[in-house]
Amino acid sequence: MGSEDLFHKRKARAGAELQRQKRERARNKRYLIVCEGTKTEPHYLRELLDDLGIRPQVVRIAPNDGVSPDRVVAHAVALYEDDAAAGDAYDIAAAAGVCGGV
Numbered sequence: 001m002g003s004e005d006l007f008h009k010r011k012a013r014a015g016a017e018l019q020r021q022k023r024e025r026a027r028n029k030r031y032l033i034v035c036e037g038t039k040t041e042p043h044y045l046r047e048l049l050d051d052l053g054i055r056p057q058v059v060r061i062a063p064n065d066g067v068s069p070d071r072v073v074a075h076a077v078a079l080y081e082d083d084a085a086a087g088d089a090y091d092i093a094a095a096a097g098v099c100g101g102v
Helices: 002-017 040-052 069-087
Strands: 031-034 057-062 094-095
Touching: 031 040, 031 069, 040 057
Parallel strands: 031 057, 031 094
Antiparallel strands: none
16 A cells, blocks of 8 residues: 555656746837937948847837927937837836937
8 A cells, every 4th residue: 555655646746847837938128219310320230130140020210300409309219108108118228329228
């Protein structure tokens, strides 16, 4: 009888260890870059991402037709808040050509 109990305990323990491990993938960081220009700066930044091997799905390069740094930052804040309201906020947002991030 004692040996049968030992077998059942070992079998029950092995069954619990065989269960599939549930793991969550870490979410990739998302970046928002807002440029002052509409053609040159986005092109430069896309080439930089390509050279660095950064996936384009992670970085959004948003061109802006604003001429002043204030308008560029305001556009960046608006894009950031729109995505945050949709429940998919950016981890890092920056306005190109303006010191500091949003």
